[in-house]
Amino acid sequence: MTAEIIDGKKIAAQVKSAAAQKAVMYRQLYGRQIGLAVILVGSDPASEIYVRNKKIACEQCNIAAFEYNLPAETSQDEIIELIEKINADKNIDGLLVQLPLPKNIDEKAVLSHVSPQKDVDGFHAVNAGNLVLGNDCLAACTPSGIMRLIDSTGVDITGKHAVVVGRSNIVGKPAALMLLKRNATVTVCHSKTKELTRYTSDADVLVAAIGKKEFFTGDMIKPGAIVIDVGMNRENGKLYGDVHFPSAVQVASYITPVPGGVGPMTVAMLIENTVKAAYRAK
């Protein structure tokens, strides 16, 4: 079997196009553009690329991007002060703080100041909690994108075994909750999991999110599985997933490539969340 490749770029373009239309409508209805603020502290090269991509996506989707580039020496209090200012700004609907923050800054403390109504990354405890409760919320972008990619296959995952490898607050845990909401039977694995292959080889849906280059090889994957590769591992300027694509593509039924799979979806879902935040605030 050779897997069908899930085209994340194409699906992301569809999500952004729908969001762009809603953004135009918003302007007609309320007389201003939807606004997204992005705070970048320091000059991490990967973060700069992510911020640039988010800005480009905003431009494509009729959303005003407000970029705040702060020097690495900025204090935690100064960052929080800026967040509070943006929280109160009626022209800004979404706010994200690009991670990671410099080592001396307490990320959790900073993120807790982002207004849950503007928390388009879905990282605030209120949004994370609502996701647990199954309530409508601004949900984390990467796992939301993962769900859209799974949806694009047309496969009903009800009762299927979904195995999420990785339990971070931004990918693994919310992805597991979203899969559960869709009635999959969910297993979450992590670095302390014993006999990992026992789980991965039983997965009808495998979400690989560990940050280890080409870790999941074809022999670890159940024939016919849907494989979602979240990993973004940079080596010598090249991007690698967590899945060893050449062997996995021979076994899976659907698979996401890296690049061009989950990555573009994360940005698209950020745009969708920003539009959602704007309309919810009305």
Ligand code: NDP
């Ligand atoms: P974290 O480092 O926060 O979490 C990694 C998780 O993987 C942890 O739960 C860890 O377990 C687990 N893990 C690590 N090694 C193993 C192993 N050998 N076996 C089983 N589990 C393991 O990473 P993130 O969740 O933030 O990101 C994961 C990957 O996804 C990275 O490559 C990141 O770059 C990428 N990413 C991609 C995005 C995109 O838009 N495409 C967005 C966000 C992330 P434990 O908890 O026990 O330490």
